[in-house]
Amino acid sequence: MTFEERIHHGIGLARQGDFPGAEAAFLAAEALKPRDPLPRNLLGKVYLASGRETDGVEALVEAVRREPRVDMLFDLVHALHHLHAHADVERVCAHHESQIAGDSRFYPYRGRALMELKQYPGAIELLGRALANDPTNHAHYHNLSMALLKGGQLEESVECFGRLLPDWEGGAGEMTSVERLDAIAAGYDGNDLHNYFSDRMLRLYLEAFPGRRLRRVLELGTGTGLLASKLPASATSVTGIERSPAMLAQSRARKVYDTLVEGSLPQALEPLDGPFDTILASCVLYYFADLRPFFDHAARLLAPDGAFLFSVDALSDPREIAVTKPGEYAHSRAYLRRLAVETGLREVVMDIDRHRGPPGFWCAFRKG
Known part of the structure; x- marks a missing residue:
């Protein structure tokens, strides 16, 4: 099988939930092109999906080290965010500032990281950009309202939190079971x-x-x-x-x-x-x-x-x-x-x- 065929085969196995098979396919592809970042990036995703968090992050880091493609940087930041590694999210974004500049996918993750690091002005700016880029996303209002609150902008946080919430129209509501x-x-x-x-x-x-x-x-x-x-x-x-x-x-x-x-x-x-x-x-x-x-x-x-x-x-x-x-x-x-x-x-x-x-x-x- 060629490099491309092994990659395609591994992706198919991963989609079926066969993570050991996908791992073997990506390792075989990597053996054909040891410096190519793609197999290592895909291995990172497979490891994360199978619960091997440390191995997953290490693989994503290695993929970026080989070649810091923007999509692979995003995969790494996304993984670090979900692992609550906020300092690492900011470290990666700051180090690759020139490459990710203007890419709106990074705004919510870096903004949340800055908020958790108590860098509220920067968090508010980035979360505001995320909201402006996707103004119907409830999560952006939620996160920006938290940053505004922690940054001392209390009334602004209240206004932001409720902006997309629909009015209650009466009637019995659903109860938590x-x-x-x-x-x-x-x-x-x-x-x-x-x-x-x-x-x-x-x-x-x-x-x-x-x-x-x-x-x-x-x-x-x-x-x-x-x-x-x-x-x-x-x-x-x-x-x-x-x-x-x-x-x-x-x-x-x-x-x-x-x-x-x-x-x-x-x-x-x-x-x-x-x-x-x-x-x-x-x-x-x-x-x-x-x-x-x-x-x-x-x-x-x-x-x-x-x-x-x-x-x-x-x-x-x-x-x-x-x-x-x-x-x-x-x-x-x-x-x-x-x-x-x-x-x-x-x-x-x-x-x-x-x-x-x-x-x-x-x-x-x-x-x-």
Whole structure:
């Protein structure tokens, strides 16, 4: 077989999932042309597809070393991006600046790398270019909104995040399945983002209500009980609601709740009696389009001067509710303020900060 025939044969085997056969074909092609970068590039892709990440990256690097073709540079950058090797992405792009200049394929990957390296001005510039080049790509809005947020351009990040999101048109939305929630329960506490949710909620409370002591607390959507496990000792009574049996089992095992209710929100709030002095919902309410029931129940269940704290995905005014993806929603400050006025709650603070990556509103309201 000729060099070209071996390459073609290997590509066919790789498409069929026969990675050992593809590897053998590309190695045979390389033996015919030892300095040609193509077999080594294709070997890198095969190794990555079969889970051999180190071998894959080494092969892609060697292909570029032999001849830094732009397409092969892109293959290397793409692989490094998916391996979260952000410093290596920037190193490769900077070293081959003249070759990749103007190639829009590199913008989102290099921009994301610069963001992770905390080089926010450069990240914003490149992610903005990626968006201008492909203005219907939701991922570009998502990534640029994160870079704007981290770079301190808070209102701009909110506007960017919601720009392509469609308005919610009413009706019952799709709910995240219990099975999906159960599936993530085992590794939930090991996720840095989940710990951030809890820590950020407690910081919101301390900043919004300095000197106020938690007493009787109601938590909406306990997850594994991570937030409740971090509450101060002054919280003498803690009630939690959760619909995932696996999450609920972990919450129960922590022994930090006085009462745990298995049920779906907001329906599970109906039989509850107050008063509670504080209601917490950390990274929960984005699952719901219509938040009026939560405000109604907060107004009913809170003691006078009670506090209602929650977080949502952010949406710019004057819009009210948008769909981020099936079963997930973003809400505007105008909408939240309207609900507060209608239910007798008073705004204390609405901070723009990281939510699930892009910006969210971290909100504190007070009864009365």
